[in-house]
Amino acid sequence: MLRVLITTMENDLGLDKLSGDERNLIYTMSALSSDGHENLRTEDMKKHPLCQNLSHPTFYRALRTLLDKGYVSRAGSRKTGTYSLHISKLGPMGNETQSRA
Template identity: 40%
Template sequence: MNTIAKLTELKKLMMSMENALGLNDLSKVERDVYCAACELTDESGRVRTMDMLEHTFVLNVSRPTFFRALKSLLKKGLLSNNGVEGRGWYYVKVTTANAND
C-alpha cells in the first residue's frame, strides 16, 4: 500500500471516529480547537486559552477565527466557563463515547 493510500485509510478512520463521537457537526476549526482543548486539559478538567492558542492544531488559525470557534463550542456546550477562575479558563465536556475509553 502506497503512502497516499495509507493516508486515505487513516483519514476515513478519523472521520468515522469523529462521527461516532458526534463531532461531525463541528467545523474543521471547531474540531481542531476542541481536540486541542481535550489534549491540554489538566487533572481538574480545565484548559487555558493561551495554551490552546499555542497548540499545533490551531497554530495556523487566526485569533478572530479561534475565538469565534471557542464561542461556538461554548454555545454548543462542549466547553464551559464558570467564571470562578476568571477569564481564560475553560472546562472541557467529554463526549459520552469518549468518556468510556
C-alpha cells in the first residue's frame, strides 16, 4: 500500500521519468535541504544512506543528468562541489513549467 502511494506521488511529480539512482539523489538532496542547508556539498550527499552505496561514476552520472534536466544547479564554482535542488521546476501532474532564464 505504501509503495503504491509513493509510486503515485512520483508519477504526479514527473519523477517516474528518472532512474532510481536519480530519484535517490533528489530524495537525498531534499532531506539535506530540509535540515536547513541550501547549498549542498557532494561529500554530504555521498554520505547519506540513500547514496552511500552508489559508485563514484554512478553518483556523478545521476548528478549530471539532474543538472541537465534542471532539477539541480551548481551553487558555486565547479571546484566547490556545491549544488542546489530546484524541484519546483515541476508543475502539477508532472508538467514542466517554464523555467526562468
